[in-house]
Amino acid sequence: MRAHHVVMAVTDDMPIFEAAVPCQVFGVDRPHLADPWYRFSAVPIGDAPVRLSPGFTLAPVSGGWDLDSTDTLVIPACTNVHDDPPAELVDVVREAYRRGIRILSICSGAFVLAAAGVLDGRRATTHWLHAEELSRRYPAVRVDPSVLYVEDANVITSAGTVAGIDACLHVVRVDHGAAVAAELARRLVTPPHRDGGQAQYHRPASPVVRDDWLAALLDWATEHLHLPLSIADLAAQANVSVRTVERRFAEALGMSPLRWLLQQRVRRAQQFLETSDRPIGWIADSCGFGGPASLRAHFARIVGVSPTAYRRTFHERTSTTRIAS
Numbered sequence: 001m002r003a004h005h006v007v008m009a010v011t012d013d014m015p016i017f018e019a020a021v022p023c024q025v026f027g028v029d030r031p032h033l034a035d036p037w038y039r040f041s042a043v044p045i046g047d048a049p050v051r052l053s054p055g056f057t058l059a060p061v062s063g064g065w066d067l068d069s070t071d072t073l074v075i076p077a078c079t080n081v082h083d084d085p086p087a088e089l090v091d092v093v094r095e096a097y098r099r100g101i102r103i104l105s106i107c108s109g110a111f112v113l114a115a116a117g118v119l120d121g122r123r124a125t126t127h128w129l130h131a132e133e134l135s136r137r138y139p140a141v142r143v144d145p146s147v148l149y150v151e152d153a154n155v156i157t158s159a160g161t162v163a164g165i166d167a168c169l170h171v172v173r174v175d176h177g178a179a180v181a182a183e184l185a186r187r188l189v190t191p192p193h194r195d196g197g198q199a200q201y202h203r204p205a206s207p208v209v210r211d212d213w214l215a216a217l218l219d220w221a222t223e224h225l226h227l228p229l230s231i232a233d234l235a236a237q238a239n240v241s242v243r244t245v246e247r248r249f250a251e252a253l254g255m256s257p258l259r260w261l262l263q264q265r266v267r268r269a270q271q272f273l274e275t276s277d278r279p280i281g282w283i284a285d286s287c288g289f290g291g292p293a294s295l296r297a298h299f300a301r302i303v304g305v306s307p308t309a310y311r312r313t314f315h316e317r318t319s320t321t322r323i324a325s
Contacts, residue, residue, distance in 0.1 A: 003036035004175060007065075008074040009089055010044045016052050018076035018106055018161055024188070025168040026074075033183060034176045045089050065092055072102045072171065075109035077161065081130050085112040093118060097155070104156040104171060106164035113157065114138040124157040125150045146304060165190055213238055214248050218260075225265055225288045231257045265289060266302050273311040280307055 006026040010019060019042065027040035043065060044050035049057045067073075073096045078085060093116040096103055105113050110126040111134060113119050120140040125131070131145035144150060149158040149167040158167035165188070173181035217238045221229060234257055235242045249257045265287040272283045284295035299307050 001036060003039040004071045005039045005041070005069050006072045006074060007070045008040070008042045008076065009092065010042050010050050010052065010076075011079065011086060011089060012045075012050050013079045014050075014052050014076055015161075016056055018109075018164070019052060021106060021161065021164045022074045022076070022104075022168055025165070025172065025184070030184070033180050045086050045092075067092070067096055067099060067101065070096065070101055072104060075103065075105040075112045076164075077107035077109050078111050081108045081111050081133055085115050090116045100154060102154045102156070102171075104158070104167060106158050106167065107161050110134060110141075110157045111137075113155065114141050118155055119157070122152045122155060123150050124152065124155075125159050126157065127160045213240070214252055217245075221261065222264055225261070225268055226286050227288060228290065229261055229288065261288075262298060262302075266299060269295060269299060269307065270303070270310065270314075273307055274314045283307070 006022065008019065008022050023040065023042070026038040027042075030037045051057055073093065075089075075093065089112055093103065093112055097116065097118045103113060103118060105126075107127050108130050110119065110124055111130070113124070114134060114137070119138065121142070123142045123144055124134075125144050125147050126134050128145045131143050134141060135143045145159075147159065148163040149156060149170060151170065156167055156171070158164045169181050169185055169190075172184055217234060220237055221234060227233075231242050231245055235245045238245065245257055249255060249260060253260055255263075268287045269283050269289075272278055272286065276283075278286075280292045280295065284290070284292045287295065289295040289298065296306060299305075299310070303310060305313075
């Protein structure tokens with residue numbers, strides 16, 4: 001039985017971690033999990049040695065690309081999403097797609113797939129930092145910034161670099177079954193499947209407001225999130241009309257007052273979950289949700305996971321962490 005051949009494209013200044021993820025999953029022989037495991041190759045783009053960041057060099061491969069033996073093509077992160085990817089790499093992706101080869105991108109590698117036209121009309125993802133840019137440059141792509149990875153036919157795109165591990169484990173799950181993927185995840189000390197999506201890692205920055213009365217109102221509201229604030233309460237505090245409050249929020253923040261309040265309550269809840277052991281009920285009351293059920297519902301809808309799952313992932317533990325060997 002021939003081993004499934006995974007080929008990873010390597011470009012100049014590619015971060016080493018992006019390259020290390022598929023190397024670790026596919027490049028380490030694991031006959032105890034499946035025999036044969038994968039055959040893995042890392043192929044530089046171009047005829048000159050490729051420099052990985054920081055401080056690694058990969059020599060060019062004699063004979064160049066051999067798509068005839070490639071079963072899965074991996075495209076790690078781009079160096080700069082604002083630059084056009086190397087034309088040779090785009091051509092390789094386009095030809096691989098034409099041949100029906102499975103293609104997996106990690107993080108901003110989705111930009112290479114989009115440049116090759118592979119993602120036109122498809123649902124895809126990338127790191128949430130780059131999702132808006134991907135949508136802007138390639139409007140034919142249906143970008144979903146909320147998920148860890150997307151599989152659309154034989155094309156897989158993943159979010160941030162660590163989400164590349166999730167996507168690679170998904171490939172193993174498809175090729176060798178859930179039990180093998182779960183055992184590999186255990187050896188890598190990572191969950192075989194993570195709950196939620198990128199929303200749990202993306203905490204929107206507070207917008208800068210230069211309007212004096214609105215800035216003062218936002219500060220006041222942030223200090224009183226534990227109260228059941230209404231738009232009328234905000235208007236009374238600012239000594240303006242409800243209509244004025246609604247108009248200024250839309251102009252300065254691009255959202256309604258109630259949506260802004262909910263966003264701030266969720267942000268505050270995230271902070272408590274990350275830094276304290278307070279009960280969920282206490283957090284719900286302190287953030288103005290009125291009860292645990294309301295907190296859980298809004299938190300899951302906005303962040304993508306439950307408060308308990310979020311705390312389990314992001315809580316700052318003071319006890320010594322035991323590392324599995």
